[in-house]
Amino acid sequence: MATRFNHQFSLSLALTFSLFFFTTFSFTEDVELASLLRFKASIDDPKNSLSRWSKASSLHHCNWTGITCTRAPSLYVSSINLQSLNLSGEISDSVCNLPYLTHLDLSQNLFNQPIPLHLSSCLTLETLNLSANLIWGTIPDQISEFTALRVLDLSSNHVEGKIPEGLGLLSNLQVLNLGSNLLTGLVPPVIGKLSELVVLDLSENSYLVSEIPSSIGKLDKLEHLLLQRSGFHGAVPTSFVGLTSLKVLDLCLNNLTGSIGPSSLKNLVSLDVSQNKITGSFPSGVCSGNSLVSLSLHSNLFEGSLPNSIGECLTLERFQVQENGFSGEFPVGLWSSPKIKIIRAGNNQFTGHVPDSVSLASSLEQVEIDNNSFTNTIPHGLGLIKNLYKFSASENGFNGELPPNFCDSPVLSIVNISHNTLSGKIPEIKNCKKLVSLSLAGNAFTGEIPKSLAELHVLTYLDLSANKLTGSIPPELQSLKLALFNVSYNKLSGEVAPSLVSGLPASFLQGNPGLCGPGFPHPCSSGRSSFFHKALLLLLICLLLALAASLFVSYRYYRKKAQFKSTWRSEFYYPLRLTEQELMKVVNESSPSDVYVLSLSSGELIAVKKLVNSRNISSKALKAEVRTIAKIRHKNVIRILGFCFTDELIFLIYEHTHNGSLHDMLLSKPGDQLQWSVRLKIALGVAQALAYISKDYVPHLLHRNLKSTNILLDKDFEPKISDFALDHIVGEAASQSYSCYTAPENNYSKKATEEMDVYSFGVVLLELVTGQRAEEGASGESFDIAKQVRRKINLTDGAEQVLDQKILSNSCQSDMLKTLDIALNCIAVAAEKRPSLLQVIKALQCIISSSVAASSEELPVSA
Ligand SMILES: *[C@@H]1O[C@H](CO)[C@@H](O)[C@H](O)[C@H]1NC(C)=O
Ligand SMILES: *[C@@H]1O[C@H](CO)[C@@H](O)[C@H](O)[C@H]1NC(C)=O
Ligand SMILES: *[C@@H]1O[C@H](CO)[C@@H](O)[C@H](O)[C@H]1NC(C)=O
Ligand SMILES: *[C@@H]1O[C@H](CO)[C@@H](O)[C@H](O)[C@H]1NC(C)=O
Ligand SMILES: *[C@@H]1O[C@H](CO)[C@@H](O)[C@H](O)[C@H]1NC(C)=O
Ligand SMILES: *[C@@H]1O[C@H](CO)[C@@H](O)[C@H](O)[C@H]1NC(C)=O
Ligand SMILES: *[C@@H]1O[C@H](CO)[C@@H](O)[C@H](O)[C@H]1NC(C)=O
Ligand SMILES: *[C@@H]1O[C@H](CO)[C@@H](O)[C@H](O)[C@H]1NC(C)=O
Ligand SMILES: *[C@@H]1O[C@H](CO)[C@@H](O)[C@H](O)[C@H]1NC(C)=O
Ligand SMILES: *[C@@H]1O[C@H](CO)[C@@H](O)[C@H](O)[C@H]1NC(C)=O
Ligand SMILES: CC(=O)N[C@H]1CO[C@H](CO)[C@@H](O)[C@@H]1O
Numbered sequence: 001m002a003t004r005f006n007h008q009f010s011l012s013l014a015l016t017f018s019l020f021f022f023t024t025f026s027f028t029e030d031v032e033l034a035s036l037l038r039f040k041a042s043i044d045d046p047k048n049s050l051s052r053w054s055k056a057s058s059l060h061h062c063n064w065t066g067i068t069c070t071r072a073p074s075l076y077v078s079s080i081n082l083q084s085l086n087l088s089g090e091i092s093d094s095v096c097n098l099p100y101l102t103h104l105d106l107s108q109n110l111f112n113q114p115i116p117l118h119l120s121s122c123l124t125l126e127t128l129n130l131s132a133n134l135i136w137g138t139i140p141d142q143i144s145e146f147t148a149l150r151v152l153d154l155s156s157n158h159v160e161g162k163i164p165e166g167l168g169l170l171s172n173l174q175v176l177n178l179g180s181n182l183l184t185g186l187v188p189p190v191i192g193k194l195s196e197l198v199v200l201d202l203s204e205n206s207y208l209v210s211e212i213p214s215s216i217g218k219l220d221k222l223e224h225l226l227l228q229r230s231g232f233h234g235a236v237p238t239s240f241v242g243l244t245s246l247k248v249l250d251l252c253l254n255n256l257t258g259s260i261g262p263s264s265l266k267n268l269v270s271l272d273v274s275q276n277k278i279t280g281s282f283p284s285g286v287c288s289g290n291s292l293v294s295l296s297l298h299s300n301l302f303e304g305s306l307p308n309s310i311g312e313c314l315t316l317e318r319f320q321v322q323e324n325g326f327s328g329e330f331p332v333g334l335w336s337s338p339k340i341k342i343i344r345a346g347n348n349q350f351t352g353h354v355p356d357s358v359s360l361a362s363s364l365e366q367v368e369i370d371n372n373s374f375t376n377t378i379p380h381g382l383g384l385i386k387n388l389y390k391f392s393a394s395e396n397g398f399n400g401e402l403p404p405n406f407c408d409s410p411v412l413s414i415v416n417i418s419h420n421t422l423s424g425k426i427p428e429i430k431n432c433k434k435l436v437s438l439s440l441a442g443n444a445f446t447g448e449i450p451k452s453l454a455e456l457h458v459l460t461y462l463d464l465s466a467n468k469l470t471g472s473i474p475p476e477l478q479s480l481k482l483a484l485f486n487v488s489y490n491k492l493s494g495e496v497a498p499s500l501v502s503g504l505p506a507s508f509l510q511g512n513p514g515l516c517g518p519g520f521p522h523p524c525s526s527g528r529s530s531f532f533h534k535a536l537l538l539l540l541i542c543l544l545l546a547l548a549a550s551l552f553v554s555y556r557y558y559r560k561k562a563q564f565k566s567t568w569r570s571e572f573y574y575p576l577r578l579t580e581q582e583l584m585k586v587v588n589e590s591s592p593s594d595v596y597v598l599s600l601s602s603g604e605l606i607a608v609k610k611l612v613n614s615r616n617i618s619s620k621a622l623k624a625e626v627r628t629i630a631k632i633r634h635k636n637v638i639r640i641l642g643f644c645f646t647d648e649l650i651f652l653i654y655e656h657t658h659n660g661s662l663h664d665m666l667l668s669k670p671g672d673q674l675q676w677s678v679r680l681k682i683a684l685g686v687a688q689a690l691a692y693i694s695k696d697y698v699p700h701l702l703h704r705n706l707k708s709t710n711i712l713l714d715k716d717f718e719p720k721i722s723d724f725a726l727d728h729i730v731g732e733a734a735s736q737s738y739s740c741y742t743a744p745e746n747n748y749s750k751k752a753t754e755e756m757d758v759y760s761f762g763v764v765l766l767e768l769v770t771g772q773r774a775e776e777g778a779s780g781e782s783f784d785i786a787k788q789v790r791r792k793i794n795l796t797d798g799a800e801q802v803l804d805q806k807i808l809s810n811s812c813q814s815d816m817l818k819t820l821d822i823a824l825n826c827i828a829v830a831a832e833k834r835p836s837l838l839q840v841i842k843a844l845q846c847i848i849s850s851s852v853a854a855s856s857e858e859l860p861v862s863a
Pocket of ligand 3: 230231232253254255779
């Protein structure tokens with residue numbers, strides 16, 4: 001365009017001028033282009049996201065990926081925004097040659113380096129966002145050289161060390177986010193000099209063990225103060241009064257004491273100080289600006305009564321004050337607050353009642369007011385709330401009859417009004433088709449158990465115990481899949497349907513002298529029906545015998561056995577008898593991450609692992625996959641005894657081992673600690689098992705989820721690995737889980753490799769050497785053993801520091817150090833630097849044989 005411009009004018013002055021314009025323009029343009037290309041050259045870009053960044057590209061560089069230009073004074077790069085592109089490599093300061101660059105966002109990438117201090121030569125840079133990378137090292141005092149910065153976001157990295165005084169010199173800073181890092185030490189008072197600060201986030205720095213400096217009260221522009229989940233202790237400073245602009249205050253999960261002063265927090269939108277040790281009275285004035293949406297004071301030591309004014313806070317959605325020492329009348333206005341969704345006030349000493357006007361709280365979803373002194377009746381208005389999902393008000397003084405509509409909310413799932421003084425009949429319950437749990441225990445209900453309960457198809461927990469119910473147990477209830485059915489201590493009578501009795505602990509029915517039939521002290525009154533029942537029973541016994549016989553006959557590997565009449569299907573490779581009730585117990589009590597130990601009625605113990613059947617494959621294919629891993633026979637691999645499954649769940653049944661998991665043993669009492677020789681044996685056994693499944697066994701399998709909870713110990717402390725190769729059963733996606741056992745490359749490499757198992761094994765070795773659990777520090781806080789050990793060794797220059805002092809002795813120290821060395825090799829960040837499993841086995845065998853040799857040499861000498 002400039003060239004065309006040249007031809008149109010012949011006046012030399014104009015020519016000279018336009019030439020001058022042309023050259024300066026293209027000069028800066030060239031500089032910008034070259035700077036960007038140099039910036040790119042130092043970056044690893046695995047997805048080729050910066051393919052447009054090229055000289056050959058027909059695009060102007062302002063149109064390159066992530067670049068924004070300003071139009072004043074002419075076209076210049078003002079912003080580079082390259083978030084979430086999986087970039088790594090070096091962040092080069094060549095961008096500082098871009099004269100108008102104000103904004104650099106490289107968040108959510110994989111940059112693995114110290115804080116790029118050289119960017120302080122970018123004199124115009126106002127925003128630097130390096131959040132969610134792998135930035136490590138300390139924040140140097142020279143951070144003060146970033147004089148123009150307004151926004152500094154280093155959150156979710158591995159930044160460690162102290163917060164430097166130099167930070168106080170960044171007087172233009174409006175946003176400072178250092179959350180989710182590994183900062184330590186005290187927060188320096190200079191933080192109070194950042195007078196422009198609007199957002200301050202030091203949350204989730206569990207090693208930041210500090211008081212909140214009182215200078216923070218000078219930050220009168222501060223709107224967001226986020227200090228949750230760190231190590232703050234001491235009193236909440238009274239200077240908080242100065243935080244007049246504060247909208248969001250989060251101090252939860254620290255160790256703070258003192259009280260929250262009144263009036264200072266009048267414009268708050270969200271206040272969370274839960275799980276501290278804060279005392280004093282309710283922070284009055286907290287909604288005086290009528291802006292409060294969420295209030296959480298739970299699990300503190302608050303006392304006194306709530307001001308009635310909180311009931312007039314029209315913006316409030318979440319109100320959580322449970323587990324404190326509050327008393328007095330609960331503000332009645334809260335119950336009809338127009339936007340309220342959650343009211344949690346359990347475990348206090350509130351009095352008061354739930355008014356009928358609760359029907360006006362049309363957004364109300366959850367009410368938990370257990371263990372207080374509420375009285376009066378359960379109001380009719382409650383049943384009119386369309387969104388109510390949980391109503392839990394046990395252990396109060398509610399009385400009178402239940403309103404007939406009390407279960408009319410269509411999404412109601414959990415009702416617990418046990419241990420009150422309610423009376424009258426239990427109304428017919430039909431409309432709450434989502435009801436899962438109903439507890440009416442410990443009241444004075446009379447009349448019969450309503451048959452309509454049988455129409456609530458998802459009801460699994462029904463506790464009607466300790467009332468004055470009469471009549472018989474409706475046989476219709478057999479159609480429910482009840483996991484808990486407690487009708488003990490009523491005045492029930494008559495015959496109990498067999499399927500309701502079988503498998504249920506007798507204690508669920510006890511205290512009803514009138515109940516009769518098989519399993520009860522009294523037979524039911526004789527007559528033709530009794531003959532009929534006997535015949536039926538005989539038939540049933542025959543059927544059972546036939547079933548048992550067929551079970552016995554089919555005890556052979558890979559024989560299919562459909563044992564349950566419902567949707568449960570199963571296949572056993574070992575003679576097992578498992579009732580549906582036993583399975584329901586597992587359904588309801590086990591968690592997906594743990595192996596659940598189940599005691600069978602035969603007295604046998606088995607271990608059950610619950611998996612979600614998320615992969616849509618036929619049962620034939622599923623059986624083939626489970627067989628693949630069940631066929632493995634190795635002394636260090638757990639045996640799979642069979643499995644049961646529905647369309648939703650899979651239960652893998654493992655043999656039970658006697659001494660729990662390695663994870664459990666790591667926390668044994670000092671006297672019961674596993675000695676070093678035992679630990680070495682465990683390490684070797686695990687390595688051999690891993691090598692067996694991945695090298696010798698066909699098909700080759702990778703473990704993919706090795707951790708100390710999955711290493712089970714038998715009575716001789718022989719290790720047995722479990723939970724392996726689950727990707728074969730639940731599919732790739734569902735088997736993925738991330739923990740500090742997971743190799744770093746797992747984040748970006750799709751293909752599972754032996755190196756990843758070696759990494760996990762290295763973490764287990766660290767646990768054995770240090771006696772520490774991998775993800776849980778000595779006092780239960782979360783923890784990353786690999787990081788901690790590397791850091792400790794780096795800092796102290798002494799590997800001895802990390803060895804388990806509980807078992808350390810002169811004789812085993814050198815072996816422990818050698819093993820530590822193997823562990824550190826196994827957890828090398830670069831996968832190709834890790835040893836193979838066979839190398840690991842050789843190295844461990846070498847340590848074991850040399851220590852055996854050493855001890856046998858010592859003996860004759862001392863003799
Ligand atoms: C960027 O591309 C748009 C259309 O794709 C075009 O209109 C614009 O002129 C280009 N910008 C520059 C500086 O080349
Ligand atoms: C930094 O980037 C992250 C992720 O891209 C974003 O969530 C965050 O809001 C940014 N920080 C600031 C202060 O804008
Ligand atoms: C709180 O302080 C107690 C000792 O007073 C300590 O045991 C605990 O670990 C601290 N908790 C946190 C989250 O810092
Ligand atoms: C009920 O609340 C009191 C304090 O008000 C507490 O001491 C008690 O442990 C609570 N009971 C239960 C079962 O949580
Ligand atoms: C109902 O409340 C009682 C008493 O607080 C408690 O013991 C019981 O576990 C609760 N039931 C359910 C299903 O939550
Ligand atoms: C059944 O109810 C009775 C009486 O309330 C109680 O003692 C017993 O513990 C309950 N059983 C279970 C398993 O909840
Ligand atoms: C019991 O298990 C069933 C699954 O069949 C589940 O829907 C229900 O929520 C469980 N009940 C309790 C009280 O955990
Ligand atoms: C599961 O697979 C069957 C065929 O194999 C298909 O008809 C069905 O839609 C699939 N269901 C889901 C939820 O993917
Ligand atoms: C980055 O890598 C991860 C892991 O390989 C992948 O899941 C993600 O999609 C990648 N992100 C982008 C933007 O390509
Ligand atoms: C320990 O020091 C080495 C080199 O001295 C370094 O590469 C490594 O990142 C450091 N590790 C930690 C956790 O600080
Ligand atoms: C420490 C520990 O739990 N040891 C047990 C291992 O298992 C055997 C056999 O069950 C027990 O006798 C030990 O007490």
